[in-house]
Amino acid sequence: MQSPLYCATMRNFVTPEMADVAMQAARDVASLYPGTVTLALDGNFPFFTGFPLLPHLSHDDGTKLDFAYFYTDPNGNYLPGQTRSPVGYWAFEHRGEETCPPVRPTLRWNMGWLAPLWPDRPIDPDRTSALGRALLDDPTVEKVFIEPALAADLGLQSDKLRFQGCRAARHDDHIHVQLAPSS
Numbered sequence: 001m002q003s004p005l006y007c008a009t010m011r012n013f014v015t016p017e018m019a020d021v022a023m024q025a026a027r028d029v030a031s032l033y034p035g036t037v038t039l040a041l042d043g044n045f046p047f048f049t050g051f052p053l054l055p056h057l058s059h060d061d062g063t064k065l066d067f068a069y070f071y072t073d074p075n076g077n078y079l080p081g082q083t084r085s086p087v088g089y090w091a092f093e094h095r096g097e098e099t100c101p102p103v104r105p106t107l108r109w110n111m112g113w114l115a116p117l118w119p120d121r122p123i124d125p126d127r128t129s130a131l132g133r134a135l136l137d138d139p140t141v142e143k144v145f146i147e148p149a150l151a152a153d154l155g156l157q158s159d160k161l162r163f164q165g166c167r168a169a170r171h172d173d174h175i176h177v178q179l180a181p182s183s
């Protein structure tokens, strides 16, 4: 987990299958780039299926998990275990802004007032791409949400790559993964 806060607030629960997917993806990235620390963000609450983890309406059954991007210092050196924002979310890459017209209501927050607080930490494209690839290649993964322009920049292509739509939370600050719903 990116922060002990996720555990303290019980936002880190997933099914055993999702845990396996996360562990295997982390191993895949670390085998390509030794020393890489893959960080999970919001999972699900440990309550009954259908209990949503706000503000992620879909995180309600243990088959959804978010991952942080990897970041470097301003010189391009990988920063193990560190994110750009203190919680992993909301440090938006601002790619593909033109994709969405301003619609209301929307969960596509910009959090622009927070942006000046973030340190200068460029995304690590190699490691982030490797994580995306590992998740997309996992046969148990059904969908991966990354903002389309960013996915293109990372060289990711797959039928599993989806755009969440303009009213949903944006995905240029984290990777969202979901398995097929359990029957």
Ligand SMILES: [Zn+2]
Binding pocket: 056, 059, 064, 065, 066, 175, 176, 177
């Ligand atoms: Zn998510």
